[in-house]
Amino acid sequence: MTDSVEVLITADRVPTYAHPGDAxxxxxxxxxxxxxxGERATVGTxxxxxxxxxxxxxxxxxxxxxxxxGITIVNAPxxxxxxxxxxxxxxxxxxxxxxxxxxxxxxxxxxxxxMPVSRARFIEVERLPGSHRGEGGFGSTGFGEHAKEVNA
Ligand SMILES: O=c1ccn([C@H]2C[C@H](O)[C@@H](COP(=O)(O)OP(=O)(O)OP(=O)(O)O)O2)c(=O)[nH]1
Ligand SMILES: [Mg+2]
Numbered sequence: 001m002t003d004s005v006e007v008l009i010t011a012d013r014v015p016t017y018a019h020p021g022d023a024x025x026x027x028x029x030x031x032x033x034x035x036x037x038g039e040r041a042t043v044g045t046x047x048x049x050x051x052x053x054x055x056x057x058x059x060x061x062x063x064x065x066x067x068x069x070g071i072t073i074v075n076a077p078x079x080x081x082x083x084x085x086x087x088x089x090x091x092x093x094x095x096x097x098x099x100x101x102x103x104x105x106x107x108x109x110x111x112x113x114x115m116p117v118s119r120a121r122f123i124e125v126e127r128l129p130g131s132h133r134g135e136g137g138f139g140s141t142g143f144g145e146h147a148k149e150v151n152a
Contacts, residue, residue, distance in 0.1 A: 005055060007114060012046035015112055024060060024111030027090060035094035035101045040074050043090045043109060051082040056117040059090055059110050070096035073110060080112070088112070 015025035030046035051057060059078030065071040074091040090110045094101050103109060 005052060005114060007052070007055075007057075008050040010048045013106070015047060024062075024113050026062070026108035027059070027088065027110045027112055029090075029103050029105055029107045029109045030087075031103075032105045033103050035071070035092060035103065037094055037096050037098055037100060040091060040093040043092050043103065045088045045090060045109075047088045048085055049080070049088065050085060051080070051114065053082050054116055055082055056080065056115055057088075058113045058115065059088060060113055062108065062111055065109070069099070069101050070094060071101055071109075077113070 012030055013028045015027050017025045027045045027047060030044040033041055033043065035041055049057065057080035059073065059076070059080060061072045061076055072093050072095055074093045078091065080088055092103075092109060
């Protein structure tokens with residue numbers, strides 16, 4: 001890693017980066033529960049942090065849980081504000097249509113990504129400056145081959 005930031009923490013289990021260079025540190029469940037198909041639940045992690053001003057922590061799904069079991073996070077990415085001192089909680093959702101998913105206390109249920117963030121100074125104007133994209137959005141560049149024409 002080229003950069004790191006000190007984050008004060010109280011935790012039953014401190015989040016861990018599985019490999020050098022990983023962006024996400026795994027968060028462990030502080031409780032056991034079963035998520036029925038389609039069910040969502042807020043799961044404690046036993047972790048509280050004090051981020052420096054100018055940083056945010058995003059709580060994001062683990063890909064393996066998502067791909068293999070359909071376990072995702074309802075509000076992904078969950079936003080942990082720098083001023084938040086409460087327990088980080090994970091709003092898990094079982095998107096599988098048929099299979100319940102059991103979470104044991106200590107399981108790694110999500111990961112946390114700490115990033116610098118800018119706060120905007122919103123400056124109201126009568127008219128926005130022009131841009132190449134303009135107002136095009138929501139698939140305006142098409143899908144597949146059409147993108148090549150746009151990029152040409
Ligand atoms: O996945 C998450 C998302 C948020 N939080 C905590 C930290 C965050 O600082 C606080 C508020 O989150 P957010 O602003 O997303 O929720 P809100 O519904 O707008 O609540 P509030 O009115 O408290 O801002 O809840 C979590 O523990 N986990
Ligand atoms: Mg909020």
